[in-house]
Amino acid sequence: MGFVKKISAFAAGLILAGALCGCGNPADNFAPKDFRKISPENAGYVLYVPDSWTADISTGVTTAYVSAKDRSNISFMAFEADDGLIHVDVNGKTTDGAVTTDKPETTVPETKAPAETGTGTGTVTEKPTEVPKIKSTEEYWAYYEADFRKTFGDMEYETNGENVLLSAKAAKKYVYTATVTGQKYKFxxxxxLDKGTVYIYTYTALPDNYDKNLESAEAILGYISIGK
Structure with missing residues (x-):
């Protein structure tokens, strides 16, 4: 499977939300109406986004955003469970504290490729010497939640572990708000977790834009096909 493997924090930090380009794939005969396929041919999954969205697959993570004025965005990635935590690039600062470049405060943060910055379940503050064997989606989220809280100090759940389907398989949904560099976002x-691979779909928006684009974000999620 050609899913995303480990990408260093440095490399992920170079991927800027404001630099996304409109480089989607050619029209796909199997795409839903008014959607187009943007996932690479060897990705191990198929992802469609609305025709009007701007897509970028050049970073190793499949991403797309609504428009130049509305940077509400989605991303989808897959990686081996022991490859590390989701790496978040928020207004030029990575989860490990590395600074990239300045970006406008209105830029919506994006979830990036995995980087080994994991800690614990929310109470553990020191990274263990070895990553435990993750056997379930719940274990994966619990183990790495502390890193989200380090980045998002006022993280508040709206939905915590709701049972949903991803490509007709059992998954968990988490919806939360958090303030980053003075700006609140909703995620x-x-x-x-399926056969040792973690799949993560992320929708990120400013709170005022979240509901406006939620229908599209949920449609994108519903059209994802893994391993087909």
Whole structure:
């Protein structure tokens, strides 16, 4: 399977939300109406986004955003469970504290490729010497939640571990808000651990734009096909 493997924090930090380009794949005969396929041919999954969205697959993580004025965005990635935590690039600062470049405060943060910055379940503050064997989606989220809280100090759940489907398989949905560099954002993440691979779908938006684009974000999620 050609899913995303480990990408260093440095490399992930170079991927800027404001630099996304409109480089989607050619029209796909199997795409839903008014959607187009943007996932690479060897990705191990198929992802469609609305025709009007701007897509980028050049970073190793499949991403797309609504428009130049509305940077509400989605991303989808897959990686081996022991490859590490989701790496978040928020307004030029990575989860490990590395600074990239300045970006406008209105830029919506994006979830990036995995980087080994994991800690614990929310109470553990020191990274263990070895990553435990993750056997379920719940274990994966619990183990790495502390890193989210380090980045998002006022993280508040709206939905915590709701049972949903991702490509007709059992997954968990997490919806939360958090303030980053003075700006509040709302996130929806659907996480699934299947046969040793973690799949993560993320929708990120400013709170005022979240509901406006939620229908599209949920449609994108519903059209994801893994291993087909």
């Amino acid at each position: 929806m993440q659907v996480v699934m």
